[in-house]
Amino acid sequence: MTKEPVDVLIIGAGASGAAIAWSLVETRMRILCLEQGPHVHDQDYPSRNTSYELNRYSDFSCDPNVRQLPQDYPINSTGSEITPVNFNGVGGSTINFLGHWPRLHPSDFRARALDGVAEDWPIDYATLAPFYDMNDRITGVSGLGGNPAYPHYTPPLPPIPIGKLGQTLARGFNELGWHWWPSDVAILSEDYDGRAKCVNAGTCDLGCAAGAKGGTNFTYWPMLENAGVELRTECRVREILIDEETGFATGVLYHGPDGQVHEQRAEIVVVACNGVGTPRLLLNSKSKLFPDGLANRSGQVGKNLMFHPLTGVTATFDEPMEGFKGPMACSILSQEFYESDPNRDFVRGYGLHSGRYTTPMTYALGGYGTDSLLPWGKEHRQVFDQQYPYSAGLTVVTEDLPEETNTVTLDPDLTDSDGIPAPKIDYTVSENTWNMIRHGEARAEEALLAAGARKIVAKGSDKVWWRAGWHQMGTCRMGNDPERSVVNGWGRSHDVKNLFIVDGSIFVTAGAVNPTSTIQALALYVGDCIKNNIANLFD
């Protein structure tokens, strides 16, 4: 079945798909977005249920291999030290993300020039800055202006409360003379744009039923649908089609909710499936012209996979820290060790993130992102009576460097429910990262003790957090050299002139910050470039 052609076809209704649709909507082009998941209505979010914690281990798990919903595709991560996590639905992973919203640093765009590692981005911080600002206004970002870790900017809303836990840790950083700052968050500290402010529910990963968290299902999509952007849900793209003569993308084949395969033709195809989904789709789109996968003449599609390997240090204090109150992963952030220092045994750096604490069940099961059960018996009783209420911790969020051996490929056997080959992840944490982690754990311990901790109760082991592959980057990176990159400096495929990629896969380096604000700023930037080049877009 063939549908009427559209001007712009966007694949994926998550963070980046929504942002580029918003950028292009003023062109009055006919825009269609295909999303493999459904609308997930806020009244159905687990945070409205009494037994909400159970959903974290079933239908609202961040891990698609646990959820196993019809819209999810399985991921073979047996060859990886970290498993990718995500969500599929209108809003994508912004439905269950935690809303932490730091920007990349200017130096993140110049890792090769400054530190002799990785590659430089074809754009810089100053280029993206207005798009960060624009996205912050649309999303409703809360934070405190004047952070000395960045060129000056001011988020549109005041910071969310850092709470007792944040205040306690901030005093520790001050004691040591180290940088810290209230986290920028895509969570409303005040009512904004028809959305109510955060009620400090503490279960951001289970969907924010109040709409205070800036998932694109609450920010961009209501505007886009009102503006006439067509959104087709439960439509999973099987492959991107190519005209063998012109080398242009002509559209896609997708599996619709009726169980049938449909063809959708388009003038421009935009891929917005993030760092695992995008290379998977390109590698599944083979043709005579592209036998190794679409837009893959460089051989770089699926390579250079970057996460942010994490570990944590936990301490107990004399007073209850009330860690279950407030946005789950966002309180304060230290970037004291973010920039390279030649006196350390690693290049680049990391952040120390103070999340809050979590609910009892997740605490008993080892914490968010890990599978490490607490002991049973008398020790269990002690942990819950003497440790849990008094806990605070710091997460070491490290910068991953691009390595060609860290890859997304197609699994030869595993498929999704439509029979489309599933992704296979091969990923090893590098020695540079391990050195960073060890350094970070020691500094986190110092900060916690300086903050008045009476005891360090847990610190990292020889493994990074397993279920922590939220940030998937680098697998279709940007660059000026078609031999070393997949898309150019404004997201257009080097090989296919009407194919754009706008998600985390086009990152050149990962920085050591949560990527969603940068992903959306990039999507807005690419949209702007498309508009500015519309007359000769395909030259």
Add this chain to the structure above:
Amino acid sequence: METDQKGKWNGAELKVLTSLLEQIIPANPDRNIPSAGTAETLSYLSDIAATDGSFQQAARRGLARAADLAANAGGELDQLDADQRVALVRQLETIEPAFFETLLRHTYMGYYSRPEIRALFGLSAKPTQPEGYSVAAESIEFMSEMTEPVVRRGRIFRPC
């Protein structure tokens, strides 16, 4: 020892399972915190067993093993003294590690999913939405004072 039907424990199994759960998460009488050996957690485990045949099979085997260990120690599990019960559970953990880990996981999930248990640790027994929790926003003056040392140090990013 066999379960009567899916997810239903027979009398002997129920007795052993209850004793095991009491050891896994013991009560704290000083704070009126119950052990995991209560009807609600047992009911949760029954529901899991009813839908997960492999857990039911493993549980049947593990509970029988626990009963045998107790018999060797001189009686039924709940009749042993406190140290003996702990030792027996440790033994079970060693000889049936896969079953024991699964039991532990399900016990934690069943026990802590109960609203009244959450409330014992200061959380609301209600769903987190729509009410959430009250957290006072820090004043501008307070935040300025707190961040002053950080600001005073000046820029820490590398310009480029």
